[in-house]
Amino acid sequence: MKKFASSILIFWLAAVVLGRLLQLNPNQIDLSGILSSPSFSYLLGADDLGRSILARLLRGVEVSFMVSIIVTVITMLVGVCIGLLAGFYGGKIDRVLMQITDVFLAFPGILLAIAFAAVLGPGLINLMIALSITGWVSYARLTRGQALGLRNRQHVLAAESLGASVPRMIFRHILPLLTSILVVEATYSLASVMIAEASLSFLGLGIQAPNASWGAMLRDGVRYMLIAPHYVLIVGLSLMSLILAINLGGDYLRDKLDVRTET
Amino acid sequence: MFLIKKLSSFATVIFGVLLLTFLLIHLVPGDPVEVMLGESASSADRNQLRADLGLDQPLIQQFGAYLAKLSQGDLGKSIHTKTPIIEMMKTRYPATVKLALLSLIIGIALGVPMGVYAALKVNHWQDIVVTLVSVRLSAMPAFWLGPMLMLIFAVWLGWLPVSGMESGASIILPALTLGFGLSAILTRMTRTSLLEVLNDDYIRTARAKGLTEQAVILRHALRAALLPIITIVGLQMGSLLAGTVITETIFSWDGIGRLLVESIEKRDYPVTQACVLIVALSYVLVNLVTDVLYRFADPRVRVSA
Numbered sequence: 150m151k152k153f154a155s156s157i158l159i160f161w162l163a164a165v166v167l168g169r170l171l172q173l174n175p176n177q178i179d180l181s182g183i184l185s186s187p188s189f190s191y192l193l194g195a196d197d198l199g200r201s202i203l204a205r206l207l208r209g210v211e212v213s214f215m216v217s218i219i220v221t222v223i224t225m226l227v228g229v230c231i232g233l234l235a236g237f238y239g240g241k242i243d244r245v246l247m248q249i250t251d252v253f254l255a256f257p258g259i260l261l262a263i264a265f266a267a268v269l270g271p272g273l274i275n276l277m278i279a280l281s282i283t284g285w286v287s288y289a290r291l292t293r294g295q296a297l298g299l300r301n302r303q304h305v306l307a308a309e310s311l312g313a314s315v316p317r318m319i320f321r322h323i324l325p326l327l328t329s330i331l332v333v334e335a336t337y338s339l340a341s342v343m344i345a346e347a348s349l350s351f352l353g354l355g356i357q358a359p360n361a362s363w364g365a366m367l368r369d370g371v372r373y374m375l376i377a378p379h380y381v382l383i384v385g386l387s388l389m390s391l392i393l394a395i396n397l398g399g400d401y402l403r404d405k406l407d408v409r410t411e412t
Numbered sequence: 413m414f415l416i417k418k419l420s421s422f423a424t425v426i427f428g429v430l431l432l433t434f435l436l437i438h439l440v441p442g443d444p445v446e447v448m449l450g451e452s453a454s455s456a457d458r459n460q461l462r463a464d465l466g467l468d469q470p471l472i473q474q475f476g477a478y479l480a481k482l483s484q485g486d487l488g489k490s491i492h493t494k495t496p497i498i499e500m501m502k503t504r505y506p507a508t509v510k511l512a513l514l515s516l517i518i519g520i521a522l523g524v525p526m527g528v529y530a531a532l533k534v535n536h537w538q539d540i541v542v543t544l545v546s547v548r549l550s551a552m553p554a555f556w557l558g559p560m561l562m563l564i565f566a567v568w569l570g571w572l573p574v575s576g577m578e579s580g581a582s583i584i585l586p587a588l589t590l591g592f593g594l595s596a597i598l599t600r601m602t603r604t605s606l607l608e609v610l611n612d613d614y615i616r617t618a619r620a621k622g623l624t625e626q627a628v629i630l631r632h633a634l635r636a637a638l639l640p641i642i643t644i645v646g647l648q649m650g651s652l653l654a655g656t657v658i659t660e661t662i663f664s665w666d667g668i669g670r671l672l673v674e675s676i677e678k679r680d681y682p683v684t685q686a687c688v689l690i691v692a693l694s695y696v697l698v699n700l701v702t703d704v705l706y707r708f709a710d711p712r713v714r715v716s717a
Contacts, residue, residue, distance in 0.1 A: 257653050
């Protein structure tokens, strides 16, 4: 499983680098090649504007990786800070912060991200803002739960009675114990942000034409499914391989780091 | 006591949801009226819409008016068609509920038996196949599963309609798309939960007194194992509701999810706001009901709290 997952990830990373080296142009329009099937001139066929599906897939996965890494880092920083505050201080601060996360959790799945993306307007930056506004909640909940337990551990109390400052207690004595659980959470969140980005782009709320994105390609693929089924099939299989690989990687890390998750 | 506590936290969450959906329209960069009507609209039209939406009043008063209208079942009007949104909901909401319920049935009908099967064959190849195929493939997002099912069953095999709502069979593909996702989670949960129960003393007792394996599993083990499933089903109802946004768009199913996407495309923000609100409220309500149901179903939870 581990080998399978990592080889898929390495395959995609290598493909992206190779695509950059060969200077494949994802926006090269060729009206004679519209929706053509895979052939020597178009290894994976061409889309509705005669652009190479291969080149667009590679650019799409690049953007997808970038978005999910940036959003994961932002949401993790914000969520962990809020979670630490709530868990460390407890009391009123905790109650107010958790009430706020409860409200965010009252919106199922990506509904809130859809709503934010809708009012902010489409585009890459707004997409990342929408995903960040809604993504920090899970980190905050997770960190808060852990910090609440760690706050009264002997070593933290000992540090406190020795006069350690609050930041020192948080960063030296609590945060390091959260590392493995946060690493695992981050892996899953990479996959879920990737899915969310593709969902929003699929709905036309994310990355805009002519920029390549897997979600938008999948939507176009559905549109031309009757005349060019290879389009939707290729994008679909690529997406599947990537999501599977990341999730398998997450499972592997979870077992390896022995993190217990309650779902 | 539990109910009072639950209801008070429920009320706070509802208030938060109302506040957040109310604020949505104010997050529009620039002038929401200009975004909605386009730059070519006359200033009379703009002022009219601004007054209609109450955007010329202070924020607090707007929120008050929003709540007052809502309490009378008034969700506002569509900017484009001028139809009251509540009228649109009357056809759209049942369509979504119908789809969600059928997906729920499919999810349970597939997920629970597969979970039981995997648990009984634990660590055999059957377990691995079920876990791999059902859990992994079905957990793929709706915007992947939907087109793939459409490609196989509608385009290649031609068994089912591609999209729309004309024939009765139209609901099958969208319901499968959503149902598979749910079944993946249920398979996994049933498997884990049953495996835990199977190690309990009372199962050994049941076997020792000579009950058939079937009776042990169905009457003794499964009854206890299925309890946590109630919570999962309740929680998943929410992702079902959210999943309908994408699934309905793929299959042109005229539910609330598609209405949401259409309203976003037309920049009909009052409709967008109403859709988000209705879906979120449904979700919160389903969760509350699940919580209460679970208390009644499992006496242990009542006692320990």
